[in-house]
Amino acid sequence: MQPKPNQTCSAVPRSSVFIDCEREADRFKWIESEKAGCDLGEQAIRRWVKEHWWGYLRARWLEHLEGKQFWEELDRGDFGLLQRRFHENTLLLDRILDRLKAGQENLDIILWGLQWGVNLTDVRDILQALDINSRRLVHRFDPLR
Numbered sequence: 692m693q694p695k696p697n698q699t700c701s702a703v704p705r706s707s708v709f710i711d712c713e714r715e716a717d718r719f720k721w722i723e724s725e726k727a728g729c730d731l732g733e734q735a736i737r738r739w740v741k742e743h744w745w746g747y748l749r750a751r752w753l754e755h756l757e758g759k760q761f762w763e764e765l766d767r768g769d770f771g772l773l774q775r776r777f778h779e780n781t782l783l784l785d786r787i788l789d790r791l792k793a794g795q796e797n798l799d800i801i802l803w804g805l806q807w808g809v810n811l812t813d814v815r816d817i818l819q820a821l822d823i824n825s826r827r828l829v830h831r832f833d834p835l836r
Contacts, residue, residue: 708751708764708828715747716740744830746794752826753792764828776820780813787817797823 720735731738754760758771777784786809790800797818804814 703758703761705761705763708748708762712747712830740830748828749791749794753788766826777817783809783813784817
């Protein structure tokens with residue numbers, strides 16, 4: 692019997708993406724400031740956001756999907772989704788997750804599927820369930836804002 696999402700969520704530590712990313716950005720700022728020999732301040736934080744935010748967020752989202760870590764800002768219904776779905780297609784799911792972890796987007800994955808003759812209906816079903824494009828959060832120091 693599979694645990695219900697609420698039961699699973701309570702058994703796993705809860706964290707905030709924004710609080711955790713502040714720690715990551717502060718580490719980056721400290722390292723870059725040490726290299727520069729002076730405090731780079733907000734400039735370093737903005738650089739972290741520009742260079743690392745999307746990869747950081749993608750990694751947290753995947754942890755959330757896998758049920759490893761509950762991130763409060765992410766969709767509660769997505770928590771542990773990979774434990775509840777796609778049991779009949781685990782190999783394809785693993786290949787898609789490898790590509791997502793590498794920073795690829797839906798179009799990259801569809802093109803890969805075409806190139807390798809993968810069943811595109813299955814690829815589409817997985818990509819639609821994951822719905823990566825609606826799972827993006829904007830950082831408060833987003834340089835594009």
